[in-house]
Amino acid sequence: MSDATPRVGLLQGLQQTFTLAWRSLLQIRHNPWELGDFSIQPILFLLLFLYVFGGAIADSTAEYLQFILPGVIVMNMVFVTVYVGHGLNTDLTKGIFDRFRALPIARWAPLTGRIVADLVKQTWAILLLLAVGFLLGFRLGTTPLGLVGMIVLVLIMALAVSWIMVLVGVVAKDPEHVQLFGFTALFPITFVSNVFVPVETMPDWLQVAVNHNPVSHLADAARGLLVGGPVVEPALWSLLxxxxxxxxxxxxxxxxxxxxxxNS
Known part of the structure; x- marks a missing residue:
């Protein structure tokens, strides 16, 4: 098959990106369980950590909810980026990308379309967690502008982490290996952070790693934007x-x- 592709302008490429993103989102209508990892999993994480550890870590589950909800939003964002690589690898192994190459579209549109679709799913997961959190008694300690800022900041980091999973999705030989490598790599990065407990409760040697962990910076920024506290420094670190x-x-x-x- 020829690799020759007509030159496509930026505006046209963006239109094709959103068309392909919409294609990915429409698949949810035929397979609603595809949204399950962005819906059921984050709620289970929140409920389990809140009611299993809340009483031991904080004085009450109500107090721990104010601490854990921003952390779970960040943790869930990191974990579900694996599905960017998983979906991309599925498209590659099933030959869908070969079909795209035969179309007069921007060569980067299928890739960016996949990422945009997953950012929409990420937004859904964040809003769902916030809704469940408010039902459980979470109270916004800042302003609606802070809440919007938190969502935007988490999505910016989601976009960045998605590129790691894109690379994994491209080099892995099948979707199962994407999940295996993705979760294996992301699990320690997420748990060796301040997502679940304050960094002050950890051993000194571990605090060094936690304080330099991008997940910790993002969790601090999310807490500052939602419940109050330092925002500028952790947000700048997250953006960097x-x-x-x-x-x-x-x-x-x-x-x-x-x-x-x-090579295909």
């Missing part, structure tokens, strides 16, 4: 991490995808 991750993994992902398509 997002830029650095994107700058490293986006070019690597695109290059790896080009090589895989060229």
């Amino acid at each position: 991490w997002a830029v650095a991750i994107t700058a490293i993994f986006a070019p690597l992902s695109v290059a790896a995808l080009s090589r895989r398509l060229a």
Whole structure:
């Protein structure tokens, strides 16, 4: 098959990106369980950590809810980025990308379309967690603008982490290996953070790692924007991490995808 693709302008490419993103989202209508990992999993995480650990870590579950909800939002964001790589690998192994190459569309549109679709699902998961949190008694300690800022900041980091999972999705030989590697790599990064407990409760040697963990910076920023506390420094660190991750993994992902398509 020829790799020749008509040159497509930026505006056209963006339109094709949103069309392909809509295609991915429409699949949910035929397979609602595809949204399960963005709906059931985060709620289970919140309920389990709140009612199993809340009484031991905080004076009450109500107090712990104010601490854990922003952390669970961040943790869930990190975990569900695995499905970006999983979906991309599925498209590659099933030959869907080969069909896209035969169409007069921007070569980057299928990739960005997949990422945009998953950002929409990420937004759904964040809003769902917030809704459940408010039903359980969570109270916003800042302003609605802070809440919007938290959502935007988490989505920016989700976009950055998605590029890591895109690279995994491209180099893995099948979707199962994407999940295996993704969760294995993300599990320690997420749990060695201040998502579940304050960093002050940890041993000194562990605090060093936790304080330099991008997940911790994002969790601090999310708490500051939702319940009050420092915002500027952790938010700036989160943005710096997002830029650095994107700058490293986006070019690597695109290059790896080009090589895989060229060899297919």
